[in-house]
Amino acid sequence: MIQRWSPEGVAPPIGRYSHLARVPDGHEFLIISGQVGTSPDGELAGPDAETQTRAALANIEKLLAAAGATPQHLVKLFAMLSSTEHLTGYRKALQEALTRWYPNEDWPTHSLIVVAALATPELAVEVEATAAVPEH
Incomplete structure (x- = not known):
């Protein structure tokens, strides 16, 4: 089982994430490429970051499922926004996704950066993920 925590002696997280995650032996890592806010047909889900984020996180959830995993297996999320x-x-x-995925607030680690631009001008958000799944 993945252990996630924020130890004493370090300022508490400023959002919904854990400072540390430990993956025990017997797990394989899944590395998920940056997901953008597109629907299954490849069309942009919407023009705003909220809609695009929902779609990107839904894509991550589907990719996890395709690999036999769930959001509980996430170790790290890394988000890039094209503007503050x-x-x-x-x-x-x-927050909506994390509340649904982690009702016990056992959140994965997370980093967020604002970049000058993403791959195309209409993209507001891109989210990468790393997960760890028990080996069979």
Whole structure:
């Protein structure tokens, strides 16, 4: 089982994430490429960060399922936003997903950066993920 925690002696997280995650022996890592806010047909889910984040996180959930995993197997999320104006929408959609995925608040580690641009101008959000799944 993945252990996630934020130890004493370090300031508490400023959001819904853990400072540390430990993956025990007997797990294989899944590395998920940056997911953007597109629907299954490849069309952008919407113009705003909130809608795009929901779609990107749904894509991550589907990719995990395709590999026999769930969000409980996530070790790390890494998000990139194309502008600070997208912070509120991203955080709202992320909070919704984390509340659903982790009702006991056992959140994965997480990093967030604002970049000059993403792959195309209409993209507001891109989210990468790392998961650890028990080996069979």
